[in-house]
Amino acid sequence: DAGVIQSPRHEVTEMGQEVTLRCKPISGHNSLFWYRQTMMRGLELLIYFNNNVPIDDSGMPEDRFSAKMPNASFSTLKIQPSEPRDSAVYFCASSLDYGGPSSGVSTDTQYFGPGTRLTVL
């Protein structure tokens, strides 16, 4: 398997521009996560999808951030408009959730993509 695929790997943009990050999870996985990594805050969960449905978006910083998962093999994270404080590495991860959110337990491993390094000038 190719693993989790993210694009682009690097993105440099100017403040106020729209940014779209893309993720292709591992085939067969039904859970997808978007994380953000910064020096100040470490790794933070932004949003979690299960079976293409957003389950928890409480980590999304503000309305400028939005995420979609139109099908099981593709997800996007969009920032509009972007700001310098959005500069970070954004990771997508996927897993096979045996229990489902209703069980309260998901013990399978999350596999991470290589990340997108976003720089907003």
Add this chain to the structure above:
Amino acid sequence: AQSVAQPEDQVNVAEGNPLTVKCTYSVSGNPYLFWYVQYPNRGLQFLLKYITGDNLVKGSYGFEAEFNKSQTSFHLKKPSALVSDSALYFCAVFLSGYALNFGKGTSLLVTP
């Protein structure tokens, strides 16, 4: 809240010596604990996990971790460090049944 702590920002080890990267946890109920490694400009790679069962968990690249309930610890270990083990190591615990709550990371430097 479910959380982990990594008390050391950096660990320095000479090649060939044993290494330990420390992690302590604070959870209610049974903890599901993970170790990940991040090489420069790369994503996080799964090393090992503890769900239940044997307290000594073996993982990738010769790493192992010992779950200690009385000390609420889950330290990562390797008997003989390699220069190529130099990386950033993250301990994590399951939060709310699906999300991972990561520690701040420990930078491991193995010198020749």
